[in-house]
Amino acid sequence: MDWSDDSLGTIYEGILDDEGSPKCPDECYKHQDQAASADTSGCKGKPLDMSLWPSEKPGEGAIGTGGDWGQRVENSTLMMVLLHEIGHGFGLPEMYVAENKPAGYPANVMDESFTLTDGDGWLLRSVLENIKSRYNF
Template identity: 40%
Template structure:
C-alpha cells in the first residue's frame, strides 16, 4: 500500500533490504530523558521558493500527482507537520518492542539516539544556513522517547523511570503504549486521561517487530524489523526508517511511476540508501503547500 496520510500504513517491499547497501559509521549512546523536550525557539525565516532549475519540473509533477491521488490532502490534520506545530517544535515517541529479545539500558539508549539522529536528517532539510526554510519556524525538532511497550516486563533490563512502561496491552497483535497518551487516538490534543498529561504523550510509535522484512510508515509512526534496526545502530543511514519518516510527513511512494529526470531517491524504494537533494525538495514542497494552515 502507498504511504499516503490517512491510511493506516504504507508497506515497503522486502526487496528494499536486499537492494540497499549499509554504510557504517559511529553513533554514541545518550541516556533516556524522562522529561518532554522544551519547545524550540522561533527563528527568523526566509519565505521563498527556490529549488534548483533541474528539479522544478519533477517537483511539479510530484505535487500534481499528490493533488490528484490523495483522497483528503488538505483536510487531513495529522501529518508530521501537524504534530510538530501542535507541540511547539518537538516530537515524543513510544517504542513498541514487538520482540522477545532482552533490552539492556545501553541498548535502550542507543535505540533512542539512533531514532533522534535519523529523524534529524529530515528536519535539518528544513533549514537554510541555520534559518527556517520558507517560514519553517524551528532550528531543530527534538525527539524524546517517553514510553516503551512490551509483552513481558522482564524483557526490559533496567530499573530507572526514564520512560513509562506499558506491559501486555496488546493492539494489532503487538504491545501498545496507552492509547490515552497517543496523538493518533487523541488528535484534538486532549491528553487529560494520560497519566502523565501532555508532557508524557507520544506523537508517534517506533514499532520494532521481530522477523519483519521491509517497513511501513504513516502519521502513527514507523514500523520495521527489530533485528534490522538493532543491526543498523552504527549505520550512517537507517534506510528503511528514513523512508518511513518521509511517509509520516506526507511523502508518497513511487512504485508505479518516476518523475522526469530523477530516478534515485529514498522515497523510491530500493533506489537510494540516503535522503537525496530531490527528497529534500519534495519535503520542502509539501511544507510550502500546507504551511498556510498554521497562518504562515
C-alpha cells in the same frame, strides 16, 4: 530521567508495549489504532502525532510500515527502511510507483536509493510548503 526543565514536554518512563519497547500512554496517541483522530482528552501532555518504534513483526509480510500515525520497522533489517518509513510520516509518497514519480526525478529514499539525495529534500520541502500553514512554526 535527570532533566531540569520542560523544554521537551512531558517525558514518560516505564510504559512498555507488548514487546517491551518504551512507549507513551495510549491516550496520548492521536492516531491510536490508526484512527484518523483518536480521543486524546486523557493525555496529560500534548498528544503525539507520530511515533517510531522497532518491532519483531511490523506487519504481515512487511519489514516496515508507516503513515501519519508513525513508523514501525523490523529490528533486524537495514535502517534505510527506517528513513523510507519516516518519509511517509512526513506525507511523502512511494516514489517507486510510476504515477507518483515525474519523469527524470532524481533517486531518493522514497524510491530505492540507499542514500539521502537532493530529491529527498525537494520532496520534504514540497510537503512542508503545503502543510506549514496548518501549524505554528
